[in-house]
Amino acid sequence: MRSIAEFEAAARERLDPAHYDYFAGGAQDEITLRENESAYKRLRLIPRVLRGSDKRDLSLTLLGTPSSMPILVAPTAFHRLAHPDGELATAKAAARAGTILIVSMAATTAIEDIAAAAREAAPDPGLWFQLYLQPDLEFSEAIVRRAEAAGVKAFVVTVDSPVLGRRERDDRNAFHDLPPGLAVENLRNLGENRSGGNASHVREIVMSAGLNWDHIAWLRGKTKLPVLIKGVLHAEDARLAVHHGVAGIVVSNHGGRQLDTVPATIDVLPEIAAAVGGALPVLLDGGIRRGTDAVKALALGADAVAVGRPVVWGLAAGGREGVSEVLELLRADFDQALALCGGRHPADLTPDQVRR
Ligand SMILES: Cc1cc2nc3c(=O)[nH]c(=O)nc-3n(C[C@H](O)[C@H](O)[C@H](O)COP(=O)(O)O)c2cc1C
Numbered sequence: 001m002r003s004i005a006e007f008e009a010a011a012r013e014r015l016d017p018a019h020y021d022y023f024a025g026g027a028q029d030e031i032t033l034r035e036n037e038s039a040y041k042r043l044r045l046i047p048r049v050l051r052g053s054d055k056r057d058l059s060l061t062l063l064g065t066p067s068s069m070p071i072l073v074a075p076t077a078f079h080r081l082a083h084p085d086g087e088l089a090t091a092k093a094a095a096r097a098g099t100i101l102i103v104s105m106a107a108t109t110a111i112e113d114i115a116a117a118a119r120e121a122a123p124d125p126g127l128w129f130q131l132y133l134q135p136d137l138e139f140s141e142a143i144v145r146r147a148e149a150a151g152v153k154a155f156v157v158t159v160d161s162p163v164l165g166r167r168e169r170d171d172r173n174a175f176h177d178l179p180p181g182l183a184v185e186n187l188r189n190l191g192e193n194r195s196g197g198n199a200s201h202v203r204e205i206v207m208s209a210g211l212n213w214d215h216i217a218w219l220r221g222k223t224k225l226p227v228l229i230k231g232v233l234h235a236e237d238a239r240l241a242v243h244h245g246v247a248g249i250v251v252s253n254h255g256g257r258q259l260d261t262v263p264a265t266i267d268v269l270p271e272i273a274a275a276v277g278g279a280l281p282v283l284l285d286g287g288i289r290r291g292t293d294a295v296k297a298l299a300l301g302a303d304a305v306a307v308g309r310p311v312v313w314g315l316a317a318g319g320r321e322g323v324s325e326v327l328e329l330l331r332a333d334f335d336q337a338l339a340l341c342g343g344r345h346p347a348d349l350t351p352d353q354v355r356r
């Protein structure tokens with residue numbers, strides 16, 4: 001397949017329509033969902049010429065984790081809805097591609113099994129773990145310990161979801177529960193003491209409306225691993241992240257699934273990059289479908305980007321091979337766009353190469 005749009009079409013044919021809607025959809029009128037992609041179409045690239053860049057080097061190291069390219073896998077829930085191999089397939093493909101996989105806390109496969117699958121594909125895979133910090137901090141700590149023991153290299157706390165966004169497609173389809181046989185496996189067996197030792201008890205993820213900077217400080221006190229926050233859209237929050245010693249931020253609107261009518265991430269990136277001033281790595285997700293999208297984000301100040309739905313489409317269309325194809329398509333597309341922009345390394349891209 002030649003484009004992410006073709007993968008999406010193939011995925012749509014294979015998926016239960018309610019599950020397709022869950023993966024594809026956004027909040028309410030889906031204005032932000034559309035805007036994430038269309039904002040890239042409004043930006044124009046200005047190439048530099050005669051820079052003699054024979055061969056590109058796309059690799060980078062983010063907070064101690066090497067990645068073969070600045071395109072990471074964003075955390076997305078419930079991969080076994082997309083394909084029976086679920087997160088195991090995604091983990092193998094990401095590890096084979098040498099890129100960082102941010103595993104969702106809401107995975108339908110246990111982190112231990114995801115890590116084992118990734119290690120089958122690469123000896124030292126770059127696995128990070130996304131957290132919805134739970135109001136019960138003791139419970140949150142148990143998840144942290146479990147992910148650390150599995151070998152994850154960073155935690156990414158999602159901060160854009162004090163409550164879950166309203167997704168009208170899910171309401172229309174009455175899609176509010178996983179089908180029988182699927183569960184949020186990372187929460188299994190963590191609540192025995194309080195749930196009377198029921199080993200099959202899977203506690204539901206709770207959104208924490210009370211989340212604040214003290215919780216981030218609490219987490220930093222509980223782990224030696226880098227702690228990033230995901231879901232920053234305001235420059236002042238980016239400054240506060242630096243102030244509070246956060247290791248990195250992800251400029252994200254949750255793929256348009258939380259607060260509808262917030263701007264496209266690419267449109268707030270320049271002010272956030274300026275606010276951070278290089279003090280910590282800035283990642284961005286939302287709407288990346290082409291190598292040129294990633295080039296624009298890196299030129300405007302992101303250190304790396306992440307893709308959510310494209311990976312789900314690859315998974316649904318072809319399991320592990322499908323995810324590998326999506327990642328290699330994005331790598332080749334990015335590499336070509338970088339070359340055409342006159343860059344040898346992503347860091348060669350500069351803001352003056354993007355025009356509105
Ligand atoms: C189906 C789906 C599930 C998601 N699940 C999570 C999740 O569990 N945790 C999280 O922090 N973000 C989640 N996200 C948001 C993604 O991490 C990411 O921000 C978004 O998908 C990026 O936009 P893109 O899909 O246009 O690439 C999810 C997104 C989708 C589409």
Ligand SMILES: CCCCCCC(=O)C(=O)O
Pocket residue numbers: 077106164205206207254257
């Ligand atoms: C209450 C279950 C939360 C799972 C959320 C997954 C997610 O973030 C999404 O956007 O969907």
